[in-house]
Amino acid sequence: EEYPRMNLRVAHSFPAGWAQTDVDQWWADQIRERSGGRIRVTMMWAGAGGEPMEILRLVRSGAVDMGAVPPSYFPNELPLTSAPNALPLTFESNEAASRVIEGLVQDVPAIRDELRQNNIWPLFFHTLNTYQPLCTKPVRNLDDWQGLRVRTFGAWQPYLWDSLGAVGVNVMTAEKYEGLQRGRIDCGFFSTDLYAQTRLYEVAKYLSDFGFGPQPTWPIWVNYERWHNDMPENVKALIMEVSDEARERSLQALADVQESSLQRMLDAGVEVVEFEQPDELRARAPDFRALWLENMQREGRGEAAQQVLDYWMEHGDI
């Protein structure tokens, strides 16, 4: 097969070396290899090609060919697509998270409209392993949550901490480590693989076994117009083929890394603390999807949000 010569630049939000970004690199290498070296994909990691908050605009305007940034960074632009990426306690498994987000894009008109309006299109989504608090003291029950200072992010996590009586604290990435070390925060809020990456287990030794659920996260975004109108069919077919494989690889890699990083933390002396009141916690936390729907209704987007929710409830696992 004869492919045109292309050099595709990808502005990526995250650094190389994570489970998901390793897959992104594999994806780039495979496209190059299977096109006989004619299609080069250059990754610009960790914001070097554009800050995370710039990436959507860069892809939309065609300034870069592709970008990788989680939709939840853009609740203003992508109120629908960002929801599965932003709402805690809404998935049991990475597979369900992946299935729901990919299905929403394929089958739900409201989501497709939103993506078309923003002139972006996702090739394949990654997921995040379940987020578990890693704290400097054991958290066994709801009482232990009272006044606990937890690293918070975005617009939805604060509802969670409020409902548990905990305190969400904004911490810059570079300050999390010493924040835990000096007691400015009590808990980090990540998945085990990200704790391993950021070495937070060196300063916080109690990993809660309660997970707030996996979630879909960043896809590789392409420009909607270019992808649907200007991309040669054989190139599109090749990229989609590799993307389908990458999606599966990403799920497998996340399952593997979940185990290996937990082992690494245990080896470093981390203790897994059993949370004794998981059902009580779930009951106390808000129903995030209902909360989101309410919010969307208030903004006059209730119908579109309902479309998303219907699909999500049918194909999800909670």
Place this chain on the structure above:
Amino acid sequence: MGLRVGPALAGPTHQSDKGGLMTFVFQLMDTGIKRLARLFMILASVLLAIMALIGTADVLSLNLLGRPVPSATELSAAMLSITVMMGMSYTQRQRAHISVNLFWRFFPHPLRVFAEGLALFIGLCVFALITWGAWELAQHSLNIRERAVASVRFPLWPIKLVFWMGALVCALEILRELVRFLFCGDRAAVAGADPVADTGSLEQKG
């Protein structure tokens, strides 16, 4: 009368225009932009103080009351952007931007004129583009009624509008300086002048 580099025509052009429409327009532009630049500068320094107060309140609240001021970090960050941009025009006016005048004293007169004009022209290009970009950003933000991604979702579009206005006033200030340079050969309104060098030399030669 063509567009010629100012200093060569400085005296006569300036003289013949005295009391004319051109002078009136220049004066109006001068005072208007000057006041705006000054106002924005005062606002920027007040914003700095407010940022300091917000940051301190955040620390005190977390240590004394056990919880931070909601969205304090996001608000400070948003305020920083307008503090920076609102200070630009006055900074330009005061010639405070870092430049290296080490070789200035060796420049022959035509090169000085060229360098001055070039500095203003490049400055105008840069700020015209920044202003355009800030406008695109503000317009988009306004269209979607953008709000911060934080626990208190305060509106971001007014901040982006002010950011744009800060850039715009700076672009206007540079434009004013460039116009004066081209039509009046006004040395005092020109960037890149060496405060150490003999500032009289240019006028003498011109």
Place this chain on the structure above:
Amino acid sequence: MDPLYIGLIAIGTMLLLIALSIPVAFSIFIVAIVGLWYLGGMPLMLGTIEGLPYQFASQYGFVVIPMFILMGAFAEISGITKDFYTFFYRVLGRVRGGLLMVTTLSSAGFAAISGSTMVNAVVFTRIALPQMMAFGYNKAIAAGCIAAAGTFAALIPPSIMMVVYALLTGQSIGTLLVAGIVPGLLTAGAYLIAIWVMVTIRPSIAPVPTERFSLQDKLRSFYSIWPFVLLAVIVIGGIYSGAMFPSSAGAVGAVGAFLIMLMRGWLRKDMPSMGKIGGAMQSAAMTTAVLFLVIIAGLMLSRLFVYSGFVDEIVWYIEGLGVSPLTVMLVIMLMYIILGCFMDTISMVVVTVPFVFPVVTSLGFDPIWFGVIVIKLVEIGVLTPPIGLNLFAVLSASDGRVQPTDLFKGVAPFLVVEVIILGLLLAFPAIVMWLPDLMRS
């Protein structure tokens, strides 16, 4: 075009524009814009211009910069810095070269609350230069010492440069700040030795003053340094006790400096006027605007280097040399010293670190150690002509009392000390890593 040529043409054009006295930020900006247009057409150029300035000007991590500038401005107009200097003067003034040593020590002390080398240089040019000249000290050495000692601000925490480095490389700000303490103190000690050597060889550069102070005078002036100590305790103690993040220390320091200024003014019936306070706030806002325009321009340029492939090219080139890591490190140091002659500090760090950092870490050097080395190299950069920010700061604050050629001569001995220290840090990385390692374990 070959990425290497794009990069070199960009650097060459930029230096040419800077040499033409075009403001540095404009020179960098226009080169970056044209380069991005060349590489990716209008979409890339406009897309970058639309997003980048606001994104970087609205980063929480950068808020600390104007806050420390504001704190320094309040500390200066309140007179607490001058009290600090007076105390050391009364204690050490009668030692030969004592005022030079006093300047070194006070600047190191002031570095504990100031994050900007330029602020230090300006402050001590105003306080120490008139006194040293009044006592017949050699003007060149006095001014050189002030400019050089100003660089402690970058090494002894808090430090704007360290925050910039940490943000660019994703390193822990706290660890980096701690890593700067020992090298900072070591440099101050080396300056004292160098001053002692200089005044021993040439006693004429530092006559001994005849003024004597009683123990009572000394104690009284010791008592007057409490506001300075209090401010340092608030900022440094706040960070190390866990009460606040380094990123919020600037805000607390600015408010603290303001309150201390009011308290001191009230106690001494010497309240700074509203006009003076407003002026200090305004000059802080102006410095912020100047710095951020240069930072944003520098980030545009590094964006150009990333998109052009210049960064990868350099990394591959150095990796492909097949020489030892030490040689690479020496090449990098040389590159920084040469760049430091022409570029201002923040843009130099912003432009180079993104592509030098991966090379250095891939060779197995510690990222924190390299951070301190970069700060050290940047310090040398602010002291080397033709573009040296601290030299400019001293020149502009001296109101024409010091000429550029004097200053270049006077700063030379201190540059020699800096190079020796750099060699020590390279030979004994433990000087840098000892304290952070202690903190980690």
